[in-house]
Amino acid sequence: METSHSNRETILNAIRSNLPKVPVEHPGIRTFQRPAGDLKAMFEQRLKEAGGAAHDLGSVPEAESKIILLHPDATVICSVVPEIAGTRRAENVRDPHELADVDVGVVRAQFGVAESGAVWVTQEDLVVDALGFLSQHLIVLLDPKQIVSDMHAAYRRVRLHETAFGCFMMGPSATADVEATLVHGAQGARSLNLFFL
Amino acid sequence: MAKQVNPAAAAELFILQDQIHEPMHDRFLWATMQRRHAEAGAMPEWEELREIASKIKEHTLTHLDHYLEEFEANATKRGAHVHWALDASDHNQIVYSILQDHGVTELIKSKSMLQEECQMTPFLQQRGIKVIESDLGERIQQLDGQPPSHIVFPCIHKTRKDVAQLFARTIGTDPNNEDPHFLTEEMRNNARPRFLSAGAGMTGGNFAIAETGTFMVCTNEGNADIGAAVPPLHIASIGIEKMIPRVEDMGVFLRLLARSAEGAPLTQYSSHFTGPRKGGELHIVLVDNGRSRRLGMPDFWHSLKCIRCGACMNTCPVYRRSGGLAYGATYSGPIGVILDPTFDEFKYSELPFHSSLCGSCTEVCPVKIDISDQILKWRRVMAAKGYLPLVKKLSFAVAGHIFAHPAEYHVVEKTTEPAMSYAPHFLLYNRTLNPWVRDRELPQPAKKTFREWYLANRSKHGNVTQ
Numbered sequence: 001m002e003t004s005h006s007n008r009e010t011i012l013n014a015i016r017s018n019l020p021k022v023p024v025e026h027p028g029i030r031t032f033q034r035p036a037g038d039l040k041a042m043f044e045q046r047l048k049e050a051g052g053a054a055h056d057l058g059s060v061p062e063a064e065s066k067i068i069l070l071h072p073d074a075t076v077i078c079s080v081v082p083e084i085a086g087t088r089r090a091e092n093v094r095d096p097h098e099l100a101d102v103d104v105g106v107v108r109a110q111f112g113v114a115e116s117g118a119v120w121v122t123q124e125d126l127v128v129d130a131l132g133f134l135s136q137h138l139i140v141l142l143d144p145k146q147i148v149s150d151m152h153a154a155y156r157r158v159r160l161h162e163t164a165f166g167c168f169m170m171g172p173s174a175t176a177d178v179e180a181t182l183v184h185g186a187q188g189a190r191s192l193n194l195f196f197l
Numbered sequence: 198m199a200k201q202v203n204p205a206a207a208a209e210l211f212i213l214q215d216q217i218h219e220p221m222h223d224r225f226l227w228a229t230m231q232r233r234h235a236e237a238g239a240m241p242e243w244e245e246l247r248e249i250a251s252k253i254k255e256h257t258l259t260h261l262d263h264y265l266e267e268f269e270a271n272a273t274k275r276g277a278h279v280h281w282a283l284d285a286s287d288h289n290q291i292v293y294s295i296l297q298d299h300g301v302t303e304l305i306k307s308k309s310m311l312q313e314e315c316q317m318t319p320f321l322q323q324r325g326i327k328v329i330e331s332d333l334g335e336r337i338q339q340l341d342g343q344p345p346s347h348i349v350f351p352c353i354h355k356t357r358k359d360v361a362q363l364f365a366r367t368i369g370t371d372p373n374n375e376d377p378h379f380l381t382e383e384m385r386n387n388a389r390p391r392f393l394s395a396g397a398g399m400t401g402g403n404f405a406i407a408e409t410g411t412f413m414v415c416t417n418e419g420n421a422d423i424g425a426a427v428p429p430l431h432i433a434s435i436g437i438e439k440m441i442p443r444v445e446d447m448g449v450f451l452r453l454l455a456r457s458a459e460g461a462p463l464t465q466y467s468s469h470f471t472g473p474r475k476g477g478e479l480h481i482v483l484v485d486n487g488r489s490r491r492l493g494m495p496d497f498w499h500s501l502k503c504i505r506c507g508a509c510m511n512t513c514p515v516y517r518r519s520g521g522l523a524y525g526a527t528y529s530g531p532i533g534v535i536l537d538p539t540f541d542e543f544k545y546s547e548l549p550f551h552s553s554l555c556g557s558c559t560e561v562c563p564v565k566i567d568i569s570d571q572i573l574k575w576r577r578v579m580a581a582k583g584y585l586p587l588v589k590k591l592s593f594a595v596a597g598h599i600f601a602h603p604a605e606y607h608v609v610e611k612t613t614e615p616a617m618s619y620a621p622h623f624l625l626y627n628r629t630l631n632p633w634v635r636d637r638e639l640p641q642p643a644k645k646t647f648r649e650w651y652l653a654n655r656s657k658h659g660n661v662t663q
Binding site for chain 2: 007008010011012014015016017018019020021022023024025026027029032046050051095096097100115116117118123128129130132133134150151152153154155156158160161163164165166167168169170171172173174175176177178179180181183185186187188189
């Protein structure tokens with residue numbers, strides 16, 4: 001950017017001449033010991049507090065009927081996971097605007113975080129980023145063995161240099177902007193049901 | 198020269214408007230603080246994390262040129278366009294040019310205090326760009342023609358009735374339906390078509406990771422994500438102080454941020470953008486706007502560590518009673534008191550006095566900014582520049598003399614009205630000069646001075662000389 005090039009030098013030079021006299025060392029981050037505990041139970045509890053719900057499902061047919069039970073009126077179910085067919089495949093979507101009418105999005109998360117109930121999903125998991133946010137409701141599949149204890153462990157697993165988009169998603173969309181009253185489904189998903197599968 | 202803002206007078210308007218707004222505001226923010234304390238208390242390493250976060254920020258700021266270059270190189274490598282803005286007008290001009298290049302006339306934006314600071318929305322609107330806020334609270338404030346009153350809860354000073362009436366007036370809802378679920382649903386349905394028709398989405402950035410060229414955005418509504426995922430163009434405005442060195446460091450900051458802000462382990466969405474999404478275009482505007490100058494202020498550069506959680510506001514007894522709009526500035530509350538004067542010392546010269554110096558802000562700050570010490574230092578700056586308001590000049594003239602002469606201090610301390618006699622009573626209780634007293638009683642002076650009590654009860658154990 002021609003116009004910004006001199007700005008860049010101006011800003012960097014201003015920073016260099018104003019740097020505090022004593023440079024501070026990076027403190028390093030030690031490993032924090034976690035009390036032994038059931039990560040899955042902790043994850044489920046936190047997910048519930050975040051407005052989501054977890055379900056133990058033994059098989060794909062069970063998962064399919066659970067989706068219908070949870071969302072009986074859904075007409076557009078857009079899935080990106082091989083297990084669940086849905087009514088539309090995100091792989092065929094060319095433009096995110098095509099997802100505006102999705103009732104239920106079905107995705108698989110890479111792992112969950114016990115201390116928050118959040119799951120990690122990337123652009124590759126969503127196929128189209130917008131699926132995670134335009135869908136009225138979300139179904140998230142998670143392998144119960146893939147739960148890490150805390151955000152330190154979580155950031156050791158993410159590979160930010162390999163994906164343009166990655167999100168820790170903790171339950172559905174929420175707001176408390178009107179009189180501090182919690183409401184789910186502010187702009188993004190109205191509900192998030194997590195299937196251990 | 199800009200007019201001085203008068204926070205005490207504005208706070209008075211907030212307090213005296215009725216018996217509803219100010220107690221509600223106070224109650225909500227205090228409840229948020231209680232949730233923060235519960236989360237912090239449940240984590241054994243909380244205090245250690247604060248210390249680590251503080252040191253990582255200090256490390257980054259003392260090597261800021263290096264980390265900015267590293268961030269730029271990595272973001273560029275991933276296909277993002279990186280721009281550098283010297284100041285607010287530069288930022289706005291850069292954003293406008295990008296929008297013009299893409300023929301964008303409608304923009305959907307998520308919350309960004311930096312874009313507020315730059316006054317970007319009026320700039321773009323004057324040039325024919327339609328700008329819609331997508332965060333519910335920000336949209337409420339936009340429809341009401343007000344800036345956000347809190348950096349995390351933009352319309353926390355409004356009642357549900359205020360919102361119902363505003364929506365009735367602006368988007369045609371039933372004025373008698375004050376249910377927050379209804380109001381939120383109405384705005385969801387109002388915003389949805391705008392997300393779909395916008396030519397660009399704008400976000401801010403909570404953190405920028407030098408190691409990977411990633412920036413991240415935290416929201417609860419998912420509005421930033423829709424704005425980034427649906428329109429073909431994403432523009433992010435990021436203050437140069439938002440750098441952090443490595444991906445691993447994020448674990449520390451995300452564990453602190455939402456717990457401090459709202460007493461939750463995370464925000465609902467913590468999104469990481471590394472280069473443009475598939476089929477999209479990404480522009481990052483790195484903004485200085487006084488930050489490099491602040492870095493050179495020995496007393497005040499630590500304010501650049503701020504991660505904008507708002508805990509200092511929620512805990513502040515003055516903020517909770519004043520409402521954020523009383524500060525008349527982009528940043529309100531204790532962090533605003535120390536940030537705003539770096540933009541305009543005269544205009545914001547009253548802010549450092551809008552504090553009880555109780556120190557609670559310093560205690561809760563997740564990155565250990567010495568906020569209350571900085572407030573005191575700003576008072577000294579204002580005094581040295583002669584910006585003290587009249588009532589304080591007169592009071593301090595008396596107090597200053599007495600504090601400077603310990604013998605006289607003890608004499609004054611012993612008189613019948615000790616605590617209050619440093620400042621003449623007619624000044625403290627003059628309603629025109631000091632609006633704070635109109636609905637406040639100053640505490641009764643103690644019968645015994647602290648010194649008398651201390652000498653009687655403790656001096657034999659200590660080393661106080663009489």
